Amino acid sequence: MGNKQSQQSLSKSNSEIKVFDVKKCISIKRDPITGKLIGVPREWASHLDADQKQIVETNEFPEEVRTHKLPECILEIQNLIQNQKNLKEELKIDQDANLGLKGLNVEIEKEIHNSGVSRNEIAKDTVNFISILEIYDGKELSFKQKINEVTQTEFLIENxxxxxxxxxxxxxxxxxxxxxxxxxxxxxxxxxxxxxxxxxxxxxxxxxxxxxxxxxxxxxxxxxxxxxxxxxxxxxxxxYMNFGNLRKLMKIYEKKIEESIIGYILYQIMLALKYLHFKGKIHKHLSSKKVLINDKGDIKLLIMDYKNEFKKDKDPYWIAPEIIEKQIIQETSDIWCLGIIAFELSEQNPPYFNEHPIRVMYNIVNQPAPKINKHRSHIFQDFTQQCLIKNHEKRTSLRDLLKHDFIIQNRERGRQKLIDLFKNVNINQNSKLKKSTSLK
CATH class of the missing domain: 3.30.200.20 (Phosphorylase Kinase; domain 1)
Known part of the structure; x- marks a missing residue:
């Protein structure tokens, strides 16, 4: 009886300690003499500058605050560290090393070989190539983003x-x-x-x-x-958008897309970007796969990035030069992505399509800005070039692009033609739509 009561008492005590009360059990401080962190849970000690003699054994904590329920900000630190493990050491320039880089592991060397980027190409701008490898390996990129103070959403734990x-x-x-x-x-x-x-x-x-x-x-x-x-x-x-993403449309529609339709699509994307930028949000992963459409001609942006970081299995075709060179994301980075989508709508595929991701990023930095087919109208060519200015400080602003003649001429009349295009696709190419597996 006594044991049962004590167990009930312990259970009650444990249940009263919520996840957000973790500070009652964990107090991490920095030793003023050694400068090392003390009171760090053992599971995180190897990832932080912790005093190994003053770590905390979390298995002695109540169930509610054991390692699997530690504050998610600590989990995030571990995740970011985990994402960087493929690069064995900090990459450094070393002419005596293989490929002129010190710190490469076997896996990354193999990927460089598969990309076809030569040692001579790496030597031309090794600093930028190191940046390419870091991004390819999943480095978290900095970008400005404003989140108002609201209660953070929670997942529903039910069927x-x-x-x-x-x-x-x-x-x-x-x-x-x-x-x-x-x-x-x-x-x-x-x-x-x-x-x-x-x-x-x-x-x-x-x-x-x-x-x-x-x-x-x-x-x-x-x-x-x-x-x-x-x-x-x-x-x-x-x-739900019943036609899926824009990339799917380009895969199943083999004919040349009319400029009026392209202008309408780009205008709708720009209206979404205008709203996001006003709210202090940069899309960060804008591509044709993030533009969803339906057979009524509605076009909407998918904002959420389910993979959280730029990973190896993510296509880099739309990434802006400044992201690779300076590892920063700005509002004008979305404009570059818009230009790549315009190129894609014109040519059916983005630049450097089917190239290895490392080669794609190398070309984005080292090759001139891509241009659409000369058979397209002059104003369409000009609009695309205004988006694809490699120097982000000189790139045309969204405000000015909204006033561009190509957009003004096509922003309204392209909608009905897009609806008619959907009808044509549904009638003649419905089987391709069902077989499409473009979602990533």
Missing amino acids: PAQNYIFNEQIDKGVNCKLYKIIDRRLNKVLAAKVFKFYDNFNCYQLKREITLIQQLECPYVIKYYETYLYSGCFFIIQE
């Missing part, structure tokens, strides 16, 4: 099938699947993007992304509803 009917899988990618679903409560068609939870997943960053998106109310931005974490998977519920 989403209780609220949604999962009708059909409509797309799939390397790490995720996209389902068409129906909200049981509202009888509304939505979409669910599903991907597995894996070790070191940056939950903290995902929550920040969702918190920011919840603040956005714009007809040109995909609406987010809620996120479930159930049975080892994330279920992100969002607005």
Whole structure:
């Protein structure tokens, strides 16, 4: 009886300690003499400048504040460190080393070899090439972003099938699947993007992304509803666009797209960017895969980046030169991405398509800005060139691009032609649409 009471008392005591009360158990300070951190949990000590003699054994803590429930800001530090492990050491220029770089491991050397970038090409600008490897390896890039002080969103720990009917899988990618679903409560068609939870997943960053998106109310931005974490998977519920992304359209429509349609699409993207930039948000990963469309001619941007960082398996075709060279992301970086989308709509593929990612980034930095086909109209060529100015400080602003003749002439009349194009695709190329697996 006594043991039972003591267990109940302990259980009650433990339950009263919430995740956010972790400071009651952990107090990390810096030793004024040695400068090292003291009171660091053992699991994080090897990743931080910690005094190994004064670490904390978290297995002695109540269940609520053990390592798997430590503050997510600490988890984020570990994730960022984990993302950098492929580069064995800090890369340094060393003419005696293989490829002229010291600190390369076997995996990265193999990728460089596969990219076709030669030692002589690396030697021309080794500093920028080091930056390319860091980005390729998953380095977190700096960018300005404003998040108002709101309660951070939490994942729903329950079965989403209780609220949604999962009708059909409509797309799939390397790490995720996209389902068409129906909200049981509202009888509304939505979409669910599903991907597995894996070790070191940056939950903290995902929550920040969702918190920011919840603040956005714009007809040109995909609406987010809620996120479930159930049975080892994330279920992100969002607005449904029945034709998928813009990249899919270009894959299944083999004919040359009319400039009026291109102008309309670009105008809608620019309206979304105008809103985002006004809100202090940079898209950061703008590409044709993040532009969703439906058969009514609506065009909306998908803002959330489910992979959180620029990873090896992400296509670098749209990345701006300043991101590679200076590792900064600015509002004008979105303008470069817009220009690549314009190029893609004109030529069906982005520049350097099918090249190795390292070679793609090398060319973006070292080759002249790409130009669209000369058979396109002069004003379309000029619009694209205004977007694709390599010096981001001289790149044309969004405000000026909205006044460009190409946009003014096509921003309205392209909508109906886009709707007609969808009808043509649905009639003649429906089988290609079903087989498309462009989602990543």
